[in-house]
Amino acid sequence: MKTRFSLLTVCCFIFLPSAALAQKTAIKAGHLIDTATSTVTHNQIVLVELNPQTGRSTILEIGPNVAIPADAEVVDLSDQWVFGGLVDAHDHLAITYKETPENWNYYQTVIMDSTPLRAIQAMSTGFQKLASGFTIVRDLGNNALYADTAIRQAIEMGWVPGPTIINSGIIIGAFGGQFYETPEMEDTVYPEYLNADTNDEIVKAIRRNIHYGAKVIKVCVDCQAYPYTVDQLKLFVSEAANAGQKVSGHVQTREGARRAIEAGLWSLDHDNAMDEELHKMMAAKGIWRVGTETPKADFMRPTSDERWERRVAMLRDAYNQGVKLAFSTDADYYIPGLTRGELTVEFIRTWLAAGIPDAEILKVMTTNGYEISELQNSRGPIQVGFAADLIATAENPLEDINAIRDVRFVMKNGMVFKKDGVVAPLGFFHNGPVYGWRKR
Ligand SMILES: [Zn+2]
Numbered sequence: 021m022k023t024r025f026s027l028l029t030v031c032c033f034i035f036l037p038s039a040a041l042a043q044k045t046a047i048k049a050g051h052l053i054d055t056a057t058s059t060v061t062h063n064q065i066v067l068v069e070l071n072p073q074t075g076r077s078t079i080l081e082i083g084p085n086v087a088i089p090a091d092a093e094v095v096d097l098s099d100q101w102v103f104g105g106l107v108d109a110h111d112h113l114a115i116t117y118k119e120t121p122e123n124w125n126y127y128q129t130v131i132m133d134s135t136p137l138r139a140i141q142a143m144s145t146g147f148q149k150l151a152s153g154f155t156i157v158r159d160l161g162n163n164a165l166y167a168d169t170a171i172r173q174a175i176e177m178g179w180v181p182g183p184t185i186i187n188s189g190i191i192i193g194a195f196g197g198q199f200y201e202t203p204e205m206e207d208t209v210y211p212e213y214l215n216a217d218t219n220d221e222i223v224k225a226i227r228r229n230i231h232y233g234a235k236v237i238k239v240c241v242d243c244q245a246y247p248y249t250v251d252q253l254k255l256f257v258s259e260a261a262n263a264g265q266k267v268s269g270h271v272q273t274r275e276g277a278r279r280a281i282e283a284g285l286w287s288l289d290h291d292n293a294m295d296e297e298l299h300k301m302m303a304a305k306g307i308w309r310v311g312t313e314t315p316k317a318d319f320m321r322p323t324s325d326e327r328w329e330r331r332v333a334m335l336r337d338a339y340n341q342g343v344k345l346a347f348s349t350d351a352d353y354y355i356p357g358l359t360r361g362e363l364t365v366e367f368i369r370t371w372l373a374a375g376i377p378d379a380e381i382l383k384v385m386t387t388n389g390y391e392i393s394e395l396q397n398s399r400g401p402i403q404v405g406f407a408a409d410l411i412a413t414a415e416n417p418l419e420d421i422n423a424i425r426d427v428r429f430v431m432k433n434g435m436v437f438k439k440d441g442v443v444a445p446l447g448f449f450h451n452g453p454v455y456g457w458r459k460r
Pocket residue numbers: 110111112160350
């Protein structure tokens with residue numbers, strides 16, 4: 021079932037009174053999946069609590085004989101497969117390319133859409149992703165002037181529902197970022213990119229991002245003819261580490277990827293340059309592969325047969341070599357008929373084409389996603405003491421990952437966001453701070 025909602029509807033529910041008492045929900049999980057081990061326990065009860073005053077949710081108990089408190093709301097998923105939320109390790113919530121069929125135009129968005137408008141777009145995109153079961157998104161730049169921080173904070177405060185966001189702030193790059201400017205319009209690069217060419221500029225750019233709310237640093241390693249050196253990339257890593265953060269690197273050339281590996285970046289994003297030798301180095305150093313593996317399909321952006329075959333072969337090679345894999349999309353464009361969440365799910369096509377087992381794909385989309393987001397000790401796994409994010413499907417995704425095409429239920433941070441395949445109208449909600457939506 022497709023999920024439809026409008027921004028106007030969302031905004032109508034942002035300011036509602038909240039109850040002071042903690043809200044408990046008991047979920048009857050017919051088949052509870054541990055995605056880390058691909059094991060299933062049956063007929064479990066997951067008791068969760070949301071404190072509307074703190075905005076914190078907690079899984080209180082899990083087991084077959086958990087006593088259900090009299091005041092708890094009961095959600096019956098006894099015929100469904102329940103597991104932790106999905107993760108997209110690379111997207112851009114505050115951008116949808118403005119395009120014609122012949123021209124995917126990035127510059128137009130940058131010039132035409134203000135930061136406030138793009139923050140609202142990020143909220144809409146977050147809704148769409150959450151409706152498809154994505155409870156965590158790494159939002160890696162191209163968010164104008166920190167629209168990503170704004171939407172992350174709004175979600176964390178409970179103003180709007182959405183995925184937990186690990187955001188990068190502004191992408192840091194050598195002069196020009198990912199743009200190819202004219203001398204007359206040299207400033208177009210900002211705020212999509214922070215130019216940082218010297219060591220001082222690199223340090224300042226990292227600190228600026230962290231100051232304005234970034235949770236991970238994104239560097240464009242080799243977007244220009246003058247890529248960063250290994251020493252410069254090591255400076256990125258050490259300066260980010262000084263604030264407890266990791267560095268994700270956009271790489272598009274083999275040499276850029278090699279340098280990024282040598283410097284010890286946290287993740288390499290995009291699969292353009294990946295090959296067997298680089299995979300071996302990445303596996304040895306435990307570097308995440310965030311391949312953003314675009315599927316080949318009639319409705320998708322065109323991909324040549326050669327590119328597609330190489331993409332699939334390299335994903336298979338990375339899997340076989342034991343590279344740490346994250347599910348990721350870079351799906352920052354509009355495909356008619358699909359929400360951003362539905363578009364995100366389509367990327368499983370590439371993983372299936374690579375022959376990766378369904379249970380492994382599910383593990384990559386969940387367990388690995390929690391780890392690359394560095395949330396694995398607090399959010400993601402369905403464990404006592406963790407935040408209450410969980411989703412459910414009618415069919416078993418361990419046997420057929422296509423089951424996630426129809427996410428029937430989504431709980432985010434202890435609130436029911438989607439139930440019976442429909443994004444929840446207000447009636448499903450506790451009186452809490454403002455997770456809500458209804459159709460008009
Ligand atoms: Zn990207």
